[in-house]
Amino acid sequence: MRTAPTILHLDMDAFFAAAEQAAKPSLRGKAVVVGGLGPRGVVSTASYEARRFGVHSAMPMSQARRLVPNAAYLVPRFALYRAVSDQVMELLGRLSPLVEPLSLDEAFVDLEAGGAADGEASARAVGKRLREDIRAVTGLTGSVGLAGSKMLAKIASEQAKPDGLVLIVPGTERELLAPQPVRILPGVGPATGEHLRRAGIATVAELAEAGEDELVRLLGKAHGAALYRMALGYDDRPVNAERESKSVSVEDTFDVDLHDRVRVRIEVERLAERCVERLRAAGRSGRTVVLKVRRYDFSTLTRSETLRGPTDDPAVVREAAGRLLEAVDTTGGVRLLGVGVSGLADFTQEDLFAQAATAAAAAAGEGAGEGAASGGGGGGGGPAADGGESAAEPEAVAGETAAPVERRWLAGHDVRHAEFGPGWVQGSGVGRVTVRFEEPGSAPGRVRTFRVDDPALEPSEPLPLVPGALIPGAAGSG
DNA sequence: TCTGGGGTCCTAGGACCC
DNA sequence: TCTGGGGTCCTAGGACCC
Numbered sequence: 001m002r003t004a005p006t007i008l009h010l011d012m013d014a015f016f017a018a019a020e021q022a023a024k025p026s027l028r029g030k031a032v033v034v035g036g037l038g039p040r041g042v043v044s045t046a047s048y049e050a051r052r053f054g055v056h057s058a059m060p061m062s063q064a065r066r067l068v069p070n071a072a073y074l075v076p077r078f079a080l081y082r083a084v085s086d087q088v089m090e091l092l093g094r095l096s097p098l099v100e101p102l103s104l105d106e107a108f109v110d111l112e113a114g115g116a117a118d119g120e121a122s123a124r125a126v127g128k129r130l131r132e133d134i135r136a137v138t139g140l141t142g143s144v145g146l147a148g149s150k151m152l153a154k155i156a157s158e159q160a161k162p163d164g165l166v167l168i169v170p171g172t173e174r175e176l177l178a179p180q181p182v183r184i185l186p187g188v189g190p191a192t193g194e195h196l197r198r199a200g201i202a203t204v205a206e207l208a209e210a211g212e213d214e215l216v217r218l219l220g221k222a223h224g225a226a227l228y229r230m231a232l233g234y235d236d237r238p239v240n241a242e243r244e245s246k247s248v249s250v251e252d253t254f255d256v257d258l259h260d261r262v263r264v265r266i267e268v269e270r271l272a273e274r275c276v277e278r279l280r281a282a283g284r285s286g287r288t289v290v291l292k293v294r295r296y297d298f299s300t301l302t303r304s305e306t307l308r309g310p311t312d313d314p315a316v317v318r319e320a321a322g323r324l325l326e327a328v329d330t331t332g333g334v335r336l337l338g339v340g341v342s343g344l345a346d347f348t349q350e351d352l353f354a355q356a357a358t359a360a361a362a363a364a365g366e367g368a369g370e371g372a373a374s375g376g377g378g379g380g381g382g383p384a385a386d387g388g389e390s391a392a393e394p395e396a397v398a399g400e401t402a403a404p405v406e407r408r409w410l411a412g413h414d415v416r417h418a419e420f421g422p423g424w425v426q427g428s429g430v431g432r433v434t435v436r437f438e439e440p441g442s443a444p445g446r447v448r449t450f451r452v453d454d455p456a457l458e459p460s461e462p463l464p465l466v467p468g469a470l471i472p473g474a475a476g477s478g
Numbered sequence: 479t480c481t482g483g484g485g486t487c488c489t490a491g492g493a494c495c496c
Numbered sequence: 497t498c499t500g501g502g503g504t505c506c507t508a509g510g511a512c513c514c
Contacts, residue, residue, distance in 0.1 A: 042482050060480045103514050189512050
């Protein structure tokens with residue numbers, strides 16, 4: 001807890017939907033819903049225009065379509081959101097070395113650590129300037145909360161939404177929180193809220209009155225104690241810029257339930273491979289393999305197996321996941337499968353063996369020379385040291401690009417036409433693809449339809465939302 | 479056309495060790 | 497032989513968040 005409101009929380013407004021509206025001028029001011037478009041999709045983000053009709057995150061897409069049949073429905077384009085997120089995080093990094101991203105569109109910043117602000121006036125000025133910079137660089141709006149703690153800064157940004165700034169003056173926390181419903185506190189969701197309601201606790205004031213012992217009795221040791229402190233407005237968690245991920249997982253919900261055991265097995269193996277790809281891309285390895293199964297009736301179970309050492313070997317993870325599957329009853333059908341790896345390390349067991357071998361060799365007085373790749377902090381992604389296979393990667397891929405693969409025109413994705421220029425796919429089917437020709441910063445554009453195999457039409461990368469603004473990592477840094 | 483995907487943290491019981 | 501406790505690891509599930 002500090003006496004100056006120098007913890008900043010930034011939350012971009014309706015981030016995915018706003019990014020799509022910025023990318024597609026014809027959607028500005030219109031209801032836009034981003035999420036899964038399959039039969040079992042849910043809403044990721046709805047634009048404020050769509051929220052007015054009751055659409056919100058996590059709502060089944062089918063329900064959203066009933067509420068707003070005329071909205072634009074789009075799949076998420078994470079490459080675009082990540083690029084915009086990088087721009088925003090770069091701006092935050094200019095304020096302080098202590099930036100803690102919570103997701104693509106949210107972060108805490110410790111303004112004191114950066115020397116950017118030391119009191120109410122300077123903090124407010126920094127927040128105001130940040131919002132202006134974000135708008136200038138990304139074309140999007142973000143809301144800012146400023147307070148003396150993470151919890152209050154987050155509550156402040158929520159109150160600031162959309163497109164605002166709220167500063168909570170230190171010392172006023174308790175009176176501000178007291179009349180609020182308990183659900184305002186982070187960590188109080190539907191279950192805890194209901195639990196407390198049944199105990200006659202509806203507001204933060206009542207939470208504080210109940211006392212720590214009572215809350216621990218109701219909710220358990222950690223949760224009860226944490227909630228009591230938060231109810232008093234007390235929160236001294238530091239902004240942590242160095243959080244490392246603790247697990248990696250992938251999962252798929254199928255459009256229709258899977259019944260065929262062989263098919264289930266194949267899907268599990270595919271998921272294991274995708275999971276390992278992500279693991280390796282992050283330069284990590286893991287010891288515990290987790291299989292997740294959601295059955296036809298939505299009942300969900302997990303089975304896990306801890307290996308003797310960390311691995312990033314697809315075969316090892318695939319086989320572990322396969323063993324775990326054998327112990328699961330899938331009669332009735334499978335709705336979702338997932339494979340995850342936790343117990344992450346920066347080294348694999350093979351690395352350790354290699355290290356041990358190197359050490360042993362060194363001890364034996366042999367190869368004193370260069371072997372010592374390892375070392376502590378190293379990012380060094382290098383997979384196993386042993387000779388072998390490394391040559392195996394690029395050429396197959398290179399060859400494939402040249403071949404005329406069947407192109408799929410994904411709704412909402414960017415394209416470029418040799419004659420008409422940049423646009424995006426509005427829809428496709430029966431051999432035709434409909435494109436709207438517009439781009440960030442342009443006037444709303446017109447629609448044209450082409451044959452799906454029109455050679456003048458090609459997929460393209462997302463364009464910067466503000467023409468001319470630099471997307472970090474795209475061109476040379478400068 | 480009910481209910482995504484990627485995470486974090488906590489609890490609780492059993493095994494095992496001291 | 498009985499009694500007791502503490503700590504750590506593993507597994508499974510649940511709540512919560514974006």
